[in-house]
Amino acid sequence: xxxxxxxxxxxxxxxxxxxxxxxxxxxxxxxxxxxxxxxxxxxxxxxxxxxxxxxxxxxxxxxxxxxxxxxxxxxxxxxxxxxxxxxxxxxxxxxxxxxxxxxxxxxxxxxxxxxxxxxxxxxxxxxxxxxxxxxxxxxxxxxxxxxxxxxxxxxxxxxxxxxxxxxxxxxxxxxxxxxxxxxxxxxxxxxxxxxxxxxxxxxxxxxxxxxxxxxxxxxxxxxxxxxxxxxxxxxxxxxxxxxxxxxxxxxxxxxxxxxxxxxxxxxxxxxxxxxxxxxxxxxxxxxxxxxxxxxxxxxxxxxxxxxxxxxxxxxxxxxxxxxxxxxxxxxxxxxxxxxxxxxxxxxxxxxxxxxxxxxxxxxxxxxxxx
Amino acid sequence: xxxxxxxxxxxxxxxxxxxxxxxxxxxxxxxxxxxxxxxxxxxxxxxxxxxxxxxxxxxxxxxxxxxxxxxxxxxxxxxxxxxxxxxxxxxxxxxxxxxxxxxxxxxxxxxxxxxxxxxxxxxxxxxxxxxxxxxxxxxxxxxxxxxxxxxxxxxxxxxxxxxxxxxxxxxxxxxxxxxxxxxxxxxxxxxxxxxxxxxxxxxxxxxxxxxxxxxxxxxxxxxxxxxxxxxxxxxxxxxxxxxxxxxxxxxxxxxxxxxxxxxxxxxxxxxxxxxxxxxxxxxxxxxxxxxxxxxxxxxxxxxxxxxxxxxxxxxxxxxxxxxxxxxxxxxxxxxxxxxxxxxxxxxx
Numbered sequence: 001x002x003x004x005x006x007x008x009x010x011x012x013x014x015x016x017x018x019x020x021x022x023x024x025x026x027x028x029x030x031x032x033x034x035x036x037x038x039x040x041x042x043x044x045x046x047x048x049x050x051x052x053x054x055x056x057x058x059x060x061x062x063x064x065x066x067x068x069x070x071x072x073x074x075x076x077x078x079x080x081x082x083x084x085x086x087x088x089x090x091x092x093x094x095x096x097x098x099x100x101x102x103x104x105x106x107x108x109x110x111x112x113x114x115x116x117x118x119x120x121x122x123x124x125x126x127x128x129x130x131x132x133x134x135x136x137x138x139x140x141x142x143x144x145x146x147x148x149x150x151x152x153x154x155x156x157x158x159x160x161x162x163x164x165x166x167x168x169x170x171x172x173x174x175x176x177x178x179x180x181x182x183x184x185x186x187x188x189x190x191x192x193x194x195x196x197x198x199x200x201x202x203x204x205x206x207x208x209x210x211x212x213x214x215x216x217x218x219x220x221x222x223x224x225x226x227x228x229x230x231x232x233x234x235x236x237x238x239x240x241x242x243x244x245x246x247x248x249x250x251x252x253x254x255x256x257x258x259x260x261x262x263x264x265x266x267x268x269x270x271x272x273x274x275x276x277x278x279x280x281x282x283x284x285x286x287x288x289x290x291x292x293x294x295x296x297x298x299x300x301x302x303x304x305x306x307x308x309x310x311x312x313x314x315x316x317x318x319x320x321x322x323x324x325x326x327x328x329x330x331x332x333x334x335x336x337x338x339x340x341x342x343x344x345x346x347x348x349x350x351x352x353x354x355x356x357x358x359x360x361x362x363x364x365x366x367x368x369x370x
Numbered sequence: 371x372x373x374x375x376x377x378x379x380x381x382x383x384x385x386x387x388x389x390x391x392x393x394x395x396x397x398x399x400x401x402x403x404x405x406x407x408x409x410x411x412x413x414x415x416x417x418x419x420x421x422x423x424x425x426x427x428x429x430x431x432x433x434x435x436x437x438x439x440x441x442x443x444x445x446x447x448x449x450x451x452x453x454x455x456x457x458x459x460x461x462x463x464x465x466x467x468x469x470x471x472x473x474x475x476x477x478x479x480x481x482x483x484x485x486x487x488x489x490x491x492x493x494x495x496x497x498x499x500x501x502x503x504x505x506x507x508x509x510x511x512x513x514x515x516x517x518x519x520x521x522x523x524x525x526x527x528x529x530x531x532x533x534x535x536x537x538x539x540x541x542x543x544x545x546x547x548x549x550x551x552x553x554x555x556x557x558x559x560x561x562x563x564x565x566x567x568x569x570x571x572x573x574x575x576x577x578x579x580x581x582x583x584x585x586x587x588x589x590x591x592x593x594x595x596x597x598x599x600x601x602x603x604x605x606x607x608x609x610x611x612x613x614x615x616x617x618x619x620x621x622x623x624x625x626x627x628x629x630x631x632x633x634x635x636x637x638x639x640x641x642x643x644x645x646x647x648x649x650x651x652x653x654x655x656x657x658x659x660x661x662x663x664x665x666x667x668x669x670x671x672x673x674x675x676x677x678x679x680x681x682x683x684x685x686x687x688x689x690x691x692x693x694x695x696x697x698x699x700x701x702x703x704x705x706x707x708x709x710x711x712x713x714x715x716x717x718x
Contacts, residue, residue, distance in 0.1 A: 057458060064456075090577075149578075156544060156576025161717065170504035170514055171716050172480040172547045265457055271545055272481040275577050276454035310462050313449055314470075 007347075015340040016294075019332035026328045027321065036317060044315055045308035054307050056193040061303035062296070063199045063260045064274075068281025069288055069295040070209050071253035075140075076290050077213060078226040078246045084129060084144025085254040086278025087151030092122035093258025094155045094176070097269035098164045100262075101177030110183045111263065115201075118262075119255035125151065126251025130244040140247070148278075159269070175270025185263035196264035205253060206292040222246055254278070283330045289337065302326070411444040411666045414472030415658075416463050418479030420582065421450030425638075426608040426630040427654065431478045431501065434658025441659075442666050447472060451481070460485035468493040474511075474665045476658055477501065480547065486510055497670040499661045501654060502547065504674055511664075512674040513657035517547070518554030518716045519707050520650040520684030521604070524627050525558020526703045527648060527686070528602040529566045530696045531625055536567045538595040540588060540614055542581035542607035543574040550716045551606040551629070551650075557715055558703070569600060570718075573607055585613030592617035596624060602647065605629060612639055619645040625692075634689040649687045653677060680708045 028038035048054055068085055075082035082088075096118035103110055129147060132138040159165040165174040187194035213219035224232040225242045233239050257277055258269075266273065284302055288294030309322035415435050422432045428450075438444045447470070449463050460477075464485055467475045473496045477486050480503035490498045490507040497509055504512045528537040539555050541548040556568045571591055573581030581587060588610030592603050596617065604627035605614040611628060618626035619642035626642070628649035633639050639646070657677055664671040677683020686693070686700065693700060706712040 057462065060458060061456075152576050152578045156574075156578065159576060160544075161546065167546055167717075168480075168483070168503070170480065170483075170502065170512070171550065172502050172514075172545075173483065174546050261456055266484070271577060272455075272457070272484075273577070274454050274456045280454075306459070307462075310449075310459065310466065314447070314466050319450070319452070 008344075011340055011344050015336045016297075016333065018340070019329060019336040022332040022336065023325055023329040026332075027325045030324055031317075031321065034318065041312060041315075041317055041321070044311055044317075045305075048311040049304045049307055052191075053193050056190060056195050057307050058300060058303035059199060060196045060260065060264070061306060062299040063196055063202045064257060064277060065280055065284050065299035065302050066202045066296055067205060067253060067257045067260070068277050069284035069299055070205055070292070071250050071257060072278075072281040072285040073288070073290040073295060074209070074213075074246060074250040074253060076226075076285055078222050078242065079229075080243065080246060080250070081141050082126060082129075082144055082247065082250045082254075083141055083282070084126060084147045084278070085250070085257065085281050086276060087144070087148035088122040088125045088251050088254035089118075089257035089278060090155060090273070090275065091125050091151040092118040092255035093262050093273065094159065094164075094269045095121045096255075096259070097176040097179070097262055098158075100179045100183050101268065104180045104182070107182035107184075110180075111185060114179075114183060114263065115256070115259055118259055119252045122253075122255025122257075123248045123251035126247045126254060127244065130247030133247075134240045134243050155269075159271070165270075173271055175268045178268045179263070183263070184267060185260075187264060196260050198260035198264050201256065202260070205256060206296060209253075210292040218245075257281070283326065286330055287333050289333075301329070411438075411442055411662065412470075412472045413438055413444045413446045413662050414464075414467030414470075414475040415446060415448045416460070416467065416475065416477045416482065417448065417450040418481060419451045419453055419579070420608070422448060424583075424608060425612070425636060426582075427652070428478060430631055430652060430654035431476065431658050432655075434655030434662075435476075437655060437659050438662040442662060444662060444666075451479070455481075457484050461489055464489040464498075465492070468496050473497055474499055474661055474670065476661065478654070479503075497661070497665050497672070499658065501657060508672060509670075511661050511671045513654070513661065514674060514676050515652050515654075515657075515683055516676065516678040516714070516716075517550045517650075517652060517684060518557075518714045519679040520652065520686065521551045521554030521606075522558035522707065522712070522714045523679075523686050523700055523703060524604050524648065524650050525555040525560075525568075526562045526700055527693060527696060528555070528604060528625070528627065529559040529562035530699060531647060532566065532602045533623065534599045534601045535563070535565055536569065536598070536600040537602040538569040538571065538592075538600040538604070540591045540595070540603060540605040540607055540610075541570070541572045542610060543576070543579050544572040545576075546717070548572070548606055549718050551604075553715050553718045555604055556718070561712070562699075562703075569595060569598070571595070573610055581610055582608035584610050585616070587613065589613030589617045592626075596621050601625065602627065604650075606650075612636075615639055615642050615646060618642075628687075632687040632689055634687065643690050646690065647692050649689075651685050651687055653683055653685065656683065679704060 031038035031041055071085045072082055096114045099117050100114040129140045129143040132143045133140050159174055161167040161174055164176055167174050186197035221237045221242055225239055229239055284298040287298035305322050305326055309319050313319035417428045420428050435446055439446055460482055476499040478501045483503040486498050486500045486505050487507055490510050494509055499511045499513055501513045537559050539552050541552055552570050559566045559568050573587045588607055592614035595603055602625045603614055603618050605611040606629045615626040618624045625647040626645055627647050630652055633649045634643040634646040661671055
């Protein structure tokens with residue numbers, strides 16, 4: 001049992017708080033510079049964000065973002081930069097949607113089948129980057145970015161009328177065959193809008209992430225490799241195997257990213273399926289410091305900001321302002337953590353120094369008395 | 371201790387999620403439903419990605435809005451989509467407009483289809499205009515265009531004007547809407563002169579819509595075509611078209627065909643107008659204005675309105691009089707399409 005350290009807790013809270021305050025200050029300056037009154041803008045965002053339908057929107061958005069954040073965080077913990085979550089989730093959602101549209105099994109069979117397909121496709125796509133890194137030494141940053149483009153091209157090729165897609169009646173939108181009613185995921189019957197049931201899956205994924213990383217041998221190995229490959233190698237961890245496995249896990253989670261949208265909202269993969277969530281996931285993983293609870297808070301904050309951006313635009317503000325807030329928050333988080341970490345390190349050194357000095361004093365006294 | 375506190379933290383977070391899920395507090399929808407604000411026309415406009423200022427599709431809608439503002443004295447509100455949106459974002463945009471009393475509300479772009487379906491059902495007293503797609507909800511006016519017919523005429527003009535017998539089409543992305551342009555162009559060129567060779571090229575695939583806003587890609591594609599001996603290039607790629615036109619203008623005797631608005635009159639492109647043969651214009655502005663007017667007159671238009679060649683919903687521009695020598699043949703082709711003697715395909 002460690003003694004409860006009040007100051008350490010304070011330091012822990014200080015970093016994110018500092019970041020958010022700094023972000024709002026910078027945004028306020030930007031707003032003033034564009035000739036707008038900053039505090040009414042924040043007021044609008046908070047007022048609107050607290051409405052019940054906004055809460056539902058934020059939760060639903062955060063469900064997707066949380067999964068994206070987790071997928072990226074798995075790699076981060078191991079010093080792997082999986083930039084390819086974007087391609088992985090799109091390819092996964094596309095094939096899952098195509099399969100789901102083609103089958104009409106009972107829901108309790110089909111829904112898990114769709115989710116499983118998505119996870120496997122995501123894992124395989126990420127696995128390519130893992131194998132390339134281990135066997136040919138290709139940086140996963142480069143290979144995953146390229147795999148994103150290849151995923152776009154594959155989807156573009158297959159999502160055509162007569163292949164895996166079908167044209168709508170107006171002849172302007174091509175999408176996969178819609179999922180049968182039985183494959184729609186459950187929703188919480190909240191009023192006026194419904195909370196997507198997939199939030200439960202996201203929460204479970206978060207618990208699994210926490211458990212595997214901090215309570216299993218595998219998680220320990222993974223974190224060790226992340227901190228020092230050579231040390232991990234020396235202590236008998238198979239680094240190559242770990243790289244491939246963690247890319248696969250990252251891809252498995254990435255496969256889930258498109259599922260809330262597919263199973264709770266769009267029920268098909270079409271030309272309007274959201275893109276770019278993988279990159280949002282990187283920001284959210286950074287924001288949450290790869291911690292399951294932190295990522296959840298980051299995802300909720302992101303959802304809140306996006307909800308607010310729609311309202312701000314409506315009230316005559318430039319909607320880009322929210323993009324500025326988001327960017328500044330991520331930057332401030334990174335900087336704030338570094339500042340707090342350095343301060344903590346100094347404080348620790350000082351404490352150790354004081355202890356040593358006290359010990360030296362004591363021993364001197366003893367010597368004298370002896 | 372640490373383990374317990376972590377589990378506690380995790381469960382508190384879960385509980386917090388669960389509590390917010392029960393959605394305490396009032397809804398933003400109930401508070402502000404003050405539609406019918408004293409007879410003044412309030413037009414809500416939801417643009418597709420790019421918004422006002424894209425020199426293309428959205429701008430055409432914006433022109434209609436400006437006209438309605440000037441001639442009908444309408445109050446307007448313009449909102450724009452961003453990249454990577456979910457249907458929920460588009461729904462939010464339309465709902466906000468509906469709840470603030472805007473009527474009619476125009477959704478520009480086929481991506482709004484699902485959102486219009488949902489929001490229009492919730493607001494049966496508001497008229498929605500959906501551009502480029504078809505919704506079955508009864509208070510929706512679907513505004514669709516026969517892009518393939520206008521492109522057919524462009525194909526006729528290209529085939530007649532080409533000296534090398536090779537013409538090219540550059541599309542922003544290989545989606546169904548752009549393929550309508552390509553299909554019409556190819557058919558028009560081939561039916562005018564079966565020996566004409568038509569090359570079709572896209573700047574992007576699938577959801578990679580960067581081809582709508584990359585003049586560099588347009589320029590490179592057009593250069594490639596010119597190098598192969600193609601001497602008429604039709605570009606349907608939004609902002610990328612500027613690059614293609616620039617490249618074509620650099621080669622003597624080659625023609626560019628523009629799209630969506632009269633690009634020979636575009637301030638940034640007018641210096642190339644000697645090389646711009648014509649532009650295939652899609653009159654989204656007419657669709658927007660007509661719907662606004664019908665609401666103003668108390669007879670909101672619903673159902674599907676097709677703006678075809680017959681109603682001048684799609685037209686060829688004649689700035690610079692480059693078409694003078696072939697105008698008779700174009701008029702003949704147009705008449706055949708309007709009469710139904712020529713059926714233009716909308717798919718390749």
